[in-house]
Amino acid sequence: MRFASLGKTILCFLVLFSFLVSFHAESTEAAYSFQAKVTADVLNVRSKPGTTYSIVGKVSKGQVVTVLEQKNGWSRISYGTKSGWVSSKYLTAITWTGYVTATKLNLRSTPGGSVIGTLSKGTALTVYGKDGTWLKVYSSSIRKTGWVSASYVTTQKPIIKATYTKLVFKVNSNLRKGPGTSYPILSTESAGTFVDKLSEKDGWVQVKKLNGMIGWVSASLVRDPATVLKGRVIVLDAGHGGYDSGARGVTFLEKNLTFTTTLTLTPLLQKAGAKVILTRSTDKYLTLAQRVNISNYYKANAFLSLHYNAYSTTSTGLMTFYYNYSKDAPLARSIQNGIVASTKLRNMGAKYGNYHVLRDNRQPAALVELGFLSNPYEEKLVATSSYQQKAAQGLYNGLFLYFLPR
Numbered sequence: 539m540r541f542a543s544l545g546k547t548i549l550c551f552l553v554l555f556s557f558l559v560s561f562h563a564e565s566t567e568a569a570y571s572f573q574a575k576v577t578a579d580v581l582n583v584r585s586k587p588g589t590t591y592s593i594v595g596k597v598s599k600g601q602v603v604t605v606l607e608q609k610n611g612w613s614r615i616s617y618g619t620k621s622g623w624v625s626s627k628y629l630t631a632i633t634w635t636g637y638v639t640a641t642k643l644n645l646r647s648t649p650g651g652s653v654i655g656t657l658s659k660g661t662a663l664t665v666y667g668k669d670g671t672w673l674k675v676y677s678s679s680i681r682k683t684g685w686v687s688a689s690y691v692t693t694q695k696p697i698i699k700a701t702y703t704k705l706v707f708k709v710n711s712n713l714r715k716g717p718g719t720s721y722p723i724l725s726t727e728s729a730g731t732f733v734d735k736l737s738e739k740d741g742w743v744q745v746k747k748l749n750g751m752i753g754w755v756s757a758s759l760v761r762d763p764a765t766v767l768k769g770r771v772i773v774l775d776a777g778h779g780g781y782d783s784g785a786r787g788v789t790f791l792e793k794n795l796t797f798t799t800t801l802t803l804t805p806l807l808q809k810a811g812a813k814v815i816l817t818r819s820t821d822k823y824l825t826l827a828q829r830v831n832i833s834n835y836y837k838a839n840a841f842l843s844l845h846y847n848a849y850s851t852t853s854t855g856l857m858t859f860y861y862n863y864s865k866d867a868p869l870a871r872s873i874q875n876g877i878v879a880s881t882k883l884r885n886m887g888a889k890y891g892n893y894h895v896l897r898d899n900r901q902p903a904a905l906v907e908l909g910f911l912s913n914p915y916e917e918k919l920v921a922t923s924s925y926q927q928k929a930a931q932g933l934y935n936g937l938f939l940y941f942l943p944r
């Protein structure tokens with residue numbers, strides 16, 4: 539506001555200056571055109587600058603007109619499709635605020651003249667008027683008046699995107715109106731919900747949901763999502779290999795599909811900071827004991843054995859097995875939820891299974907069946923790269939949610 543009025547003051551000087559110039563040199567035009575507001579209740583528009591000339595129109599109070607030229611206390615204006623002369627006394631110049639869209643914009647002494655300053659992107663400018671493709675502006679940031687190319691100025695205020703820290707709910711938690719349990723509950727958020735952190739107070743954080751809702755949650759119930767998988771040792775076991783092909787579809791072999799899935803999942807986990815260990819990185823045979831040994835040796839935080847199923851030509855769906863209820867079931871449930879949500883295949887549940895790779899595993903372990911190769915339709919589906927992406931994302935999400943409260 540203070541600068542806007544400073545801008546107006548400068549404009550007044552400019553108008554006065556051009557008036558003085560025109561007073562001496564009979565017909566000097568205003569250096570630029572600008573918008574002005576009519577201050578008289580009704581103002582006569584005349585054919586020429588003077589009260590003796592004929593009235594060609596009227597403009598009324600508050601109306602915005604374009605001043606094209608100024609001369610001896612008279613302004614040549616255009617309004618709508620009409621134009622004519624009015625007394626300059628009954629006009630006030632209006633400025634507008636423009637914003638720099640170029641990374642660097644030169645401020646020049648005259649339209650196309652020498653550079654007197656540089657304005658950075660997003661800088662607010664007071665715009666007085668224009669001359670062709672040039673705008674006369676005042677920049678409060680460098681306290682200079684000059685000319686800039688109109689192509690790099692917009693009336694649209696730039697949206698400065700604040701970069702908030704993301705947080706994720708570790709467990710299902712209440713979002714409250716204030717920083718304490720005495721405040722009313724606004725909503726209940728499920729584990730895995732992402733929010734923006736706004737502020738922090740007394741062990742509580744103020745967060746903003748995707749829908750814009752703002753509330754408070756105890757700092758112990760949320761965490762930085764980047765820390766969830768960071769440093770976790772995850773052993774991925776591509777089922778079968780070498781002469782053991784596993785299940786056979788019309789076209790595809792289980793050992794190749796399981797290998798593809800581990801290769802699709804690996805970069806997702808690595809990007810999140812996990813340490814991924816593959817039981818096999820080529821098409822080779824491994825005993826079940828060898829697979830388990832790798833998990834135990836590396837003290838895996840999670841061991842996943844990936845498989846594709848075979849039963850009848852109409853079988854369909856996903857299942858995940860655990861052996862030890864307390865050690866393995868939470869991982870299996872989380873993985874099952876992740877792959878069902880991501881692939882939308884039938885949910886056959888997380889269930890007990892007496893498998894060697896689970897039974898002898900000292901680490902949290904799960905065996906996943908990612909679809910039926912005995913069903914020709916499902917075989918075709920699971921072999922697509924889009925399904926592989928979804929399956930890998932589902933396994934990733936399952937692991938993320940498993941580690942989230944841990």
Ligand SMILES: [Zn+2]
Binds near residue numbers: 778785
């Ligand atoms: Zn298998």
